[in-house]
Amino acid sequence: MALPNILIDAGVLVRKLIPNRFTKVSGPTLYDVVLRIDSLESLSTTGWEIMLGPRANDAQPQIPNKNDISGVVVTIIGSYNRGKTFLLNTLFNIELSSGNLVHTEGLSITAGRNDADHIVFIDTAGSDTAIIEDKLDCRKATEALLKETALNLCTFAIIVVNRLRASDQSYIRQVLTHPEVSKPSKRVYIVHNLMDVEAVEDAEKVIDTEVKSIFKAELKKFKVGMGPNATDVNYYHSTNRGKDIRHFIFAKSNTPAAAVWNQQSIIGIMNSLTVATELRRNLDIVNEAMQFINTKLPQLFATTHNQDNSVRDNSEQQLQVVKHATKPFIVLSDRKELENLDENPHELELSPTLLYDARYFLGINSMDSGKWQPNYNLYETDEEIIAIVELSGFQRSDAHVCIIEEAIVIEGWRTDLKQSIPNAITDCSNIPFDHFKLQIPLKCKIDCAKTKMECDNGFYKIACPKKKYTTVLLE
Structure with missing residues (x-):
């Protein structure tokens, strides 16, 4: 149910299925739609491409009633290389090697399968590779915009950590104090992806020293299903800044510790997302992402000059992104009808007053x-x-x-x-x-x-x- 709605939103399903004009995400991928927001600088010319995963061809070419389509939106976040894509792979029970999965920069959107078809996952997969110094500020601003957008869109925020580090604690604190996450309607889960832990006793030691001691979390249990097929799910519960947090444990695959924790954590997460019917909302993900980004663009870019040296004030001009009239790209509104997007670049300059915290979070949000x-x-x-x-x-x-x-x-x-x-x-x-x-x-x-x-x-x-x-x- 969610996938056709997302494809309508991306402009793929209109009166018929038209995926041929969209670039396919190459290689093995879980993603259905990718907004390739690789750099803010790209808005000067081509903008951001809308790409499709392999499941788009299987979508039914009819328009469902959008009033009947709703679901929960889950943002999976965490520091680089903590296992966010591994978690998606595991939740969907798809046998793709996480190490070979395609990581596309931008917002990657995945619609749930089978009984989870009312769940949409958003991943902000990016890159931690080195970059030339004069591009570093642009990358920081782009990453901040992606994180802000993902948190604005989501109903649930799932933070993925490995063995807990001080940097992870800082990351978690910044997420929990973020104004979007502080809203009562937002739910927060922390997945402890103990990918180097094999033995049950070693997992218990990590849980004692990190989950129970640092987060002051307590073991809780809930039942999934009814009758003889009912399953008990163990998880940990903590409270931070008035926000209830559920902690789920994963260990290295195909190990004794994984046999204890992984399957019940999968069941616990997916059941919690599925039964949260009161938190379901319309799934206009692409359009909502653009609307939110439009509220940030005037603060991201500084005053620039036109070719005649007259002042162009981006805050007054109200920079806005829209879908291109004929191409699968998100572009600045004054480039919507351009046939050749490489011509006549729109001059943009990042604002020198951008503020960031240690994890690139609050700077953009602080400028509303x-x-x-x-x-x-x-x-x-x-x-x-x-x-x-x-x-x-x-x-x-x-x-x-x-x-x-x-x-x-x-x-x-x-x-x-x-x-x-x-x-x-x-x-x-x-x-x-x-x-x-x-x-x-x-x-x-x-x-x-x-x-x-x-x-x-x-x-x-x-x-x-x-x-x-x-x-x-x-x-």
Whole structure:
């Protein structure tokens, strides 16, 4: 069910199946549709190609009712070479060697098979190969955009780690604190891919020292199926920043440890995704990805100049990507009708103010409607929602707070701290400055008139009473 819908979204299924004009992903692959977002620089000319996997030819050439097609979207993320594609291979029970699978840069989309046909997986497979220095910033920005897009699209985020490293802990923390993942509707699983562990006792030692000790996770169990065919699934549960996390264990294939853990982890993950019917949504993945990317492009690119040396302000011009009129490419809107995409390149320059964290996450997301966003925590009681926003170095007059029924909007300006130090040379600059705008979505309506705010030691505490409703009987 999911595959035809994704192909419609990609422009492959219209009134009939037209995959011949699309490039096929070469070699063994699990992917059905690949948005080859290999570089932001490609938008200057050809843009990003839409490629197809081998299953596209098997799709039925009729248009299903899109109102009846829904599913959950699962993003598989993790540091490079942690086994993300191995996990897809295992979940689909397909005998392809992970080492020989094609890893295509960009967003790779896979529709579920058989009983999992309401599940769509997104992989952000990329490259960790060396690159010439003047291309490094573009790669960082492209990777950040891919991660932001994948997290925005997903219902479930599955983080894949091997033997836990400090870099993995940092990665997990950045995912969990990401505004998209912090939403109550998002679910987070961590897959511990212990690909070097063979013995059951060795797996237990790793679980004790990493899963139970570091994450403070507890063993849990749920039953899949009914009657004599029911299966018990063991997993671990932890809580981090108010988010419930399920931990699933995998060991090296065809070993005693794998016999204990792998199959029940597969059953546990797939069952959890399948039964989450309340989290299903429309599967317009390609169009939604483009819509999200369009919200980021004005902040990614700096002001450039036209050929006559007049100023071209990309933020005012509202750069947008669209599907090309006749070619299987995603291009800038002013190149939609071009026959030769290599001609007349659109001049683009990455913004010099892009900010990143250690894992290339929050920089792009922090620039929604502004240069950056402050950190915040959100708490809830039976009576109210409380937001605490970190705004150190601000006077009360520097930030403006607007309360609406379903959101808190804070906007302000921080002066560059360097201005207070005459003749200074910057060696390190991690404190953001310039204009910011933060919008905090709330899960229920609040009583704006009764909302109160107080400032203390650089923290804004905003207490929002929940809106109460009364019932009136009319006779």
